[in-house]
Amino acid sequence: MKEIGVGLLGFGTVGAGVVEGLQRNGDLIADRCGVRIVLRKIADLDLERDRGVTVDRSILTTDASAVIADPSIDIIIELIGGVGIARDLVIEALKAGKPVVTANKKLLAEYGAELFALADENKVDLKFEASVAGGIPIILALRDGLVANHIPNVYGILNGTCNYILTRMEAEGLPFDEVLQEAQDAGYAEAEPSLDIDGHDAAHKACLLASLAYGFPVPLDAVYVEGIRDISGEDVDYAAGLGYRIKLLAIIKKRGTKVSVRVHPTLVPDGHMIASVNGVFNAVMVSGDIVDDTLYYGKGAGRLPTASAVISDVAAVAQQVSTESSVHLPAFIPEGGNHELQNIEDVECRYYLRFSLMDKPGVIGRVAQVLGDHGISIASLVQPSQQKDDYVPVIMTTHGAREASCNQALKSIEAMSDIVGAKTIRYRIEDFEDPS
């Protein structure tokens, strides 16, 4: 059987997972692909640490460039992470005409335009299944499975850490800080958790999904991001009372030429598949104009799930390389027509609002008046309890309204210092309405 040489750059957690996957299931993969994937070199600065897998010491090296230059190596796997040396090496590999498989969402979200252009220029693949939703074959589904479809909506639970925290807060009634600490102790959250809990990691992935769905590199700064750090158990409970669960949701929509990409805490209806995604699991719901709603679910992170995705990319490229196929399709294929990235201010959605209002007659009327003045109509209103405090929580949900109008209304309401006790809590609601 023909052999395809692979060089691995970065022997960390996922790198070791890839080695384990190839060792455990190498024969199966070879049978399925008609070509054997042979790991010829691994480059890492640390050649001593125990990764829980056994490799021949002779394939270890600290010289990543030598791995790229090695003529027995056909495919480069980049698992270094970050945007420094990883970027340099991906550029080096693409320029050397070697296809690259990466799990580096940050690199692609920030430098994708440049890197994919370089891949196209050199007619080699830059594959990234593992960079979005870990083990879930979502890139494959979007590119190939749904090739016949325009994609009006993509919704994603793309960060397992956040989903774990929100699931625990809801199930156990625990506060955010306590669950974060617990997630850190369990290894589900980093010691420095901001990349996850402030939504940036999910934003990187949303950026890639949007780019893929609409065929142009969506700049990262066009993605509106809000994290889960400030979500209180109170709001989790009130949302539940209204039949919703709070998820950190990536929402990607195209209406006409307008594309919006945002990541923020979102109330999703209880019975919806997306609401059933618990713990560290990820899910991506893709609506196609031909296929209707589809959803893909699995582990979004972790050594082996991520390795599964890396290996699937390597296998696909290996088959191409082995047949000396000259086909190279660009990563992002424009849909035709213009695209316009929509600012969050122009996005319309429903809102969950928790006001802190003086508990006396006429107050709710004044608030409702301001909302009405900004064209925002109330869908439901609950005042859960009359409390001893001067201020009581009043929870409203609204019908669809423009973000800019909502911002203005909330600003006006906050200025009514005689009746308003605290900043209004505002979350967006997604009802997954049919775009057609």
Next chain:
Amino acid sequence: MKEIGVGLLGFGTVGAGVVEGLQRNGDLIADRCGVRIVLRKIADLDLERDRGVTVDRSILTTDASAVIADPSIDIIIELIGGVGIARDLVIEALKAGKPVVTANKKLLAEYGAELFALADENKVDLKFEASVAGGIPIILALRDGLVANHIPNVYGILNGTCNYILTRMEAEGLPFDEVLQEAQDAGYAEAEPSLDIDGHDAAHKACLLASLAYGFPVPLDAVYVEGIRDISGEDVDYAAGLGYRIKLLAIIKKRGTKVSVRVHPTLVPDGHMIASVNGVFNAVMVSGDIVDDTLYYGKGAGRLPTASAVISDVAAVAQQVSTESSVHLPAFIPEGGNHELQNIEDVECRYYLRFSLMDKPGVIGRVAQVLGDHGISIASLVQPSQQKDDYVPVIMTTHGAREASCNQALKSIEAMSDIVGAKTIRYRIEDFEDPS
């Protein structure tokens, strides 16, 4: 741009969907694939009926063989259905060296071994994404996305008609017959519904999924099948009380060399993703030894969702044909090692049992004794109400037991005519335990 000619055999519901999909999104598909798919001929016996799409009359013909023989046609789409003429034409096309795309699960479940062997012999593809779970790209996920994985489990809600009926029974508290009638009126069920409601359609699909997961053609008669015709609202309610929903579930497992494939009404735990699949939607959960649990969800039938899958297959083959790629991988790639198909009698699972027992002391003890004698231990027992009738329902769930033992125990219990009022209702429970 290079053109690839396609011939469509069968201009029915899905055929018209394929025409509509290609008409609506042909440019997009061409951009994405780097090749234009051109529908050159449509063969059907009825050339007059209005299908809701406009096609040039000159491409319509009643002569399917001429379509296959047409040198301007590179790919054949078979959407005739059934195992008569469809089988003959697929054989004719494969022998002519033309790749075939089909949605015909019955044909492949019954004649797959022969047809896939013929495809391999002629080194052409026989693709069938649309034949399992409609628009969901599950074949792609299994073959390519999870290429790195051994597959211990596949679970599927594979028949939208059954899932619609069960969802309605549960949500509305309606009896089976009434919901079936309603489903027929709404067009979700056939006038002759037995293929769906007796589980055969799901069995065809389970057969294909198992063949794909384990790499050998699983014969249809190795699939244990039980339909939903006898499910009563009573059991739906009792199951709900125990925290379960009843679904028609395909369960495919491999343990060691043993492969079991079965389709039957199954109690699934409430909070599980599979339990959240409602209405006409399908879902397939695939566990991989590297990737862990993954799930794929979408519409399992219907004109356009099915067309989406057909077109994705055509697009993949068109790209191969256009590059004159000589790669042909067999449809089923053996995993290595032996496989042994397990009889339902040897399968072990948990059971839901509803007995009809005389309402007097000592009766439950006698039943429990018989279960114990057959090695079956009780996990829970509920006697919902003491009724005026002589006989009352007693609901038990068991721990894991072999099917053969359960059959014997139930036979012995039914023989106790002094205390047993009716045949015991028995459903299987699936807790989706981790196989590792």
